[in-house]
Amino acid sequence: MELTAIGTVESPLTDRAQAPKQGREGSPEAWLVFEDRFAEALDGIAAGDDVLVFTWLHRANREVLRVHPRDDVSNPEQGVFNTRSSDRPNPIGLHRVHVLELDGPRLRVADLEAIDGTPVIDVKPVLDGPER
Amino acid sequence: MELTAIGTVESPLTDRAQAPKQGREGSPEAWLVFEDRFAEALDGIAAGDDVLVFTWLHRANREVLRVHPRDDVSNPEQGVFNTRSSDRPNPIGLHRVHVLELDGPRLRVADLEAIDGTPVIDVKPVLDGPER
Numbered sequence: 001m002e003l004t005a006i007g008t009v010e011s012p013l014t015d016r017a018q019a020p021k022q023g024r025e026g027s028p029e030a031w032l033v034f035e036d037r038f039a040e041a042l043d044g045i046a047a048g049d050d051v052l053v054f055t056w057l058h059r060a061n062r063e064v065l066r067v068h069p070r071d072d073v074s075n076p077e078q079g080v081f082n083t084r085s086s087d088r089p090n091p092i093g094l095h096r097v098h099v100l101e102l103d104g105p106r107l108r109v110a111d112l113e114a115i116d117g118t119p120v121i122d123v124k125p126v127l128d129g130p131e132r
Numbered sequence: 133m134e135l136t137a138i139g140t141v142e143s144p145l146t147d148r149a150q151a152p153k154q155g156r157e158g159s160p161e162a163w164l165v166f167e168d169r170f171a172e173a174l175d176g177i178a179a180g181d182d183v184l185v186f187t188w189l190h191r192a193n194r195e196v197l198r199v200h201p202r203d204d205v206s207n208p209e210q211g212v213f214n215t216r217s218s219d220r221p222n223p224i225g226l227h228r229v230h231v232l233e234l235d236g237p238r239l240r241v242a243d244l245e246a247i248d249g250t251p252v253i254d255v256k257p258v259l260d261g262p263e264r
Contacts, residue, residue: 044214082176
């Protein structure tokens with residue numbers, strides 16, 4: 001099962017340790033820069049939409065199975081599948097972001113905590129129902 | 133970027149064409165069967181929880197960039213990133229499921245529309261906030 005990068009995050013965030021833990025915890029605006037060959041797969045996405053962005057957290061440690069949530073040792077250790085830790089067997093990041101602007105195969109977004117250079121692997125719409 | 137299967141779906145659903153489009157649209161109960169080496173990464177997940185399950189939709193067509201949503205030709209064609217189509221460059225499935233039972237490295241769940249044999253690649257908690 002081999003993933004293809006469909007694009008890349010361009011963000012002022014460059015240091016994983018300084019990135020917010022979640023998107024709405026102080027993330028700067030960022031760009032999602034898609035490869036030209038995937039531009040038509042964006043058709044229908046508009047400024048004002050909230051979308052789910054999937055990333056590959058390339059700096060993660062894939063051997064980690066248990067963590068203290070939010071890197072706080074006062075939080076009891078949990079299995080990584082019960083946390084949003086980026087350290088996990090398949091370091092897929094899930095980010096709900098707000099689309100501010102479209103510019104060809106580029107989307108300017110709010111609320112993205114991923115660092116500069118993070119590969120983007122998928123985008124999906126937010127559903128109105130419970131499946132999010 | 134190489135994914136590792138952390139487990140597999142066991143479901144009465146065997147035919148992609150007959151599977152519901154979304155989990156709450158009539159999915160039967162299913163089991164998520166994790167590999168033993170990942171069992172400790174489940175620590176903290178309990179019956180009654182809703183969790184996000186990520187799958188690899190192994191029957192998908194990765195060349196598709198535009199679709200009629202829900203396979204209905206009366207719906208105007210959209211880019212796949214504006215739909216939940218399983219046909220997409222990286223066929224990652226996102227499923228919000230309800231945990232009914234834990235049995236060692238197995239979880240019995242409601243609301244999963246993935247077919248039998250689908251690889252599981254990640255599990256994350258649902259967050260109370262907006263990032264889901």
